[in-house]
Structure formats: C-alpha cells, structure tokens
Ligand code: ADP
C-alpha cells in the first residue's frame with residue numbers, strides 16, 4: 204500500500220460543492236489502495252477576507268494576532284472535508300497544524316517549518332483513516348501558532364510528504380498544471396509536461412504563484428515526486444522532477460513576473476569600501492529583503508547604489524536608512540515606485556550564450572525601457588515600468604516561441 208499526499212487550494216475548496224468534489228478525489232485515491240493525507244487551504248478568498256477584517260480594526264495589527272486569525276481559515280476547511288468524507292462512509296480525521304506535529308521557527312507571518320513530529324498522523328493512517336491537515340500553519344516550540352506566508356499550504360503538503368516518505372505529492376489547483384507563463388494573463392500560455400526542480404524554484408521565486416517557493420525547496424531537497432494538476436479537470440498535470448525529461452534542451456522554459464517593485468537609489472555614498480556592507484547589514488538586521496543590487500562609482504570617488512525591494516517594504520526601508528544616515532554616510536535617497544520584474548527561466552540557458560541579448564533586443568523593439576538587470580545560470584530578470592509588464596511578458600513569450608509545442 205502506498206502513501207499519497209494530496210493538496211487542494213482555495214478555489215478547489217471554495218464551496219460545499221467543491222468540497223464534495225475534493226471528497227470524491229480523495230475517495231478515488233483511497234480506492235486505488237493508497238493511504239491518503241490531505242492538506243487543504245482556506246475556502247476561496249477567505250484568507251483575504253480575514254486580512255481585510257483585521258485592517259478594519261488596525262492599520263498594523265500584531266503579527267501574533269494575525270497568525271491567530273489567519274490560521275482559522277484552514278480550520279474551517281479541514282472540518283468540512285472530514286465531515287464530507289465521513290458522510291460518504293470513509294473514515295477521516297481532521298488535524299490542525301499543531302495536532303499534525305508541524306513545528307516552526309518562532310517567526311510570525313512567514314515561519315519556516317523546523318521539523319514535523321509525524322507520530323500522530325502515522326497512528327491515524329495505520330488505522331486506515333484519511334488524515335486531513337490544515338495547510339499554512341504550525342506551532343513553535345513555545346506553543347505559539349504561526350503561519351508559513353501566503354500560499355504556504357503547498358509547503359505544508361510537500362513537507363509532510365517528505366517527512367512521511369510519501370510516494371508522491373499531488374498539488375490540486377485551479378489550472379491544469381504549470382504553464383509557460385500565467386495562463387490567466389497570457390492566452391497562448393502552454394502547459395508544460397515537466398519542469399526541473401531548479402527551474403520551478405526560479406519560476407516560483409520570481410513570481411509564478413502556482414507553487415509556494417519553499418514547497419519547491421522541500422521537494423528538491425527531499426526528492427519528493429511532485430505533480431501540479433487540476434482539481435476539476437481530469438487531465439495529466441505537470442511533473443516537477445530532478446531533470447525535466449520531456450522537452451529537453453529548451454533554452455527558455457517559462458516567463459515569470461511580479462509587480463509592486465520599488466527601486467531605491469542611494470546617492471553619494473562617501474565610503475565606497477565599506478558602505479555596501481554597512482547598508483545591507485543594516486537592512487538585513489531589520490528583516491528587509493533586497494533583490495537586485497547595482498553599484499557605480501563616480502569620478503569623485505563616491506558611489507551610487509540602487510536596489511530593488513517589494514513596494515510594501517518601502518516605508519520601513521526609508522525609515523531604517525534615514526535613521527542610520529550618519530553611520531552610512533550618503534547624500535540623498537530616491538525611490539521609484541510602480542515597477543515590475545519580468546524574468547525568463549530555463550536550464551538550457553547555461554550552454555546558450557545570447558539569451559540575455561535576445562531578451563534585451565525584444566524589449567527594445569517593443570519600446571520597453573529596462574531599469575535594472577540581474578542574471579543567474581538559468582534566468583535573466585529585468586525591472587521595467589509596471590505599465591509595461593504584461594506587454595514585456597507577451598513579447599518574450601512569443602519571441603522565445605513558448606506557446607508552440609517544442
Ligand atoms: P491555489 O489556491 O490552488 O493554491 P493559486 O492561486 O495559489 O492556487 O495558484 C494557481 C494560480 O497560479 C493560477 O490560477 C494562475 O493564475 C497562477 N499562475 C502564475 N503563474 C503560473 C504558471 N506559470 N503556471 C500556472 N499557473 C500560474
């Protein structure tokens with residue numbers, strides 16, 4: 204008998220009818236002779252609704268209380284799904300994150316899973332029950348409820364699959380797999396049959412919301428066999444594996460994008476030798492995440508620095524830099540909002556020079572100005588104005604012929 208972890212996202216459990224559909228999926232897997240652990244998200248957009256409620260009370264609610272609030276969304280779904288399965292004569296039991304032994308580091312809002320104590324889940328599985336676990340939540344060693352960051356139910360599922368040594372982890376969602384780019388925005392986007400862990404990690408980190416980046420990290424590190432598929436259509440999904448076996452040698456496999464990017468520029472840094480380390484140490488100490496960094500030296504010997512951040516972090520970043528102005532030693536701060544990052548990803552890039560050049564040419568031909576660039580072995584990212592984001596994505600998707608069967 205095998206063990207399968209299934210995960211169903213918000214849309215897939217968004218109504219009673221959908222929950223009954225999920226129950227049918229679980230039942231099918233059980234009838235194939237497998238033990239099943241099911242991880243579910245909060246129903247529909249209920250997490251967003253909870254966030255809105257909190258904002259009506261406070262502009263900056265305590266992170267602890269936010270976790271307390273948001274973790275309730277998933278608890279609704281586990282109970283309803285368990286009832287639906289019991290109604291159909293299947294034995295099922297629902298577990299919150301802490302009941303399932305999901306222990307996280309002591310961080311509110313974006314905690315990482317530190318370990319999973321699997322005894323309770325295993326004990327229930329051994330009696331033949333379907334175990335339904337609330338995604339997105341855990342508990343610290345001190346007994347505080349935490350959440351894993353938006354989209355974090357994927358990570359609960361993959362981490363459980365790794366800890367339980369499951370035979371596979373199926374992520375059921377509202378699209379039929381991982382596409383060459385977000386099919387909600389680009390009509391020519393094409394479903395990929397397979398993607399490598401590394402490519403998927405880049406795509407997820409660069410904005411492809413179909414999988415939580417840390418879920419892919421777990422899958423890669425513990426070699427979890429991961430499939431993304433539709434909860435509504437019985438179509439083959441996308442396999443995420445060591446090496447993408449199909450469609451090998453694709454130079455570019457996908458285009459990812461992310462809006463709400465801000466470029467911060469620090470002008471006239473007087474001590475170009477140490478200022479970089481001082482600035483980024485200070486920002487890191489304040490948990491501010493910096494992405495692309497560009498430094499240039501002026502003729503007078505001072506330096507100018509630009510870096511990109513998420514727009515949500517702008518106020519905090521400016522505050523930290525201004526508070527430490529004397530120590531950091533700079534003349535002026537500037538910020539440009541309404542930017543976006545567009546990235547092309549593909550493991551074939553390593554051995555194919557000229558990919559970045561082609562990307563820049565395509566953007567130039569479309570009158571899209573590039574504000575910042577960053578590259579790795581398997582991706583090239585550019586920062587452009589937000590208003591040009593989708594135009595850039597479409598142009599690149601077309602230029603690299605991603606809509607066509609390779
Ligand atoms: P769930 O609630 O099931 O976790 P999400 O909304 O988190 O679903 O993720 C699925 C969504 O991810 C899709 O509806 C799609 O709009 C978006 N998405 C972004 N990039 C991609 C991509 N490359 N392939 C497929 N879907 C993508």
Ligand code: ASP
Nearest residue numbers: 244250339353354355356
């Ligand atoms: N309910 C959480 C969210 O909306 C977690 C998830 O769906 O993965 O972000």
Ligand code: MG
Nearest residue numbers: 212354412413
């Ligand atoms: Mg999701």
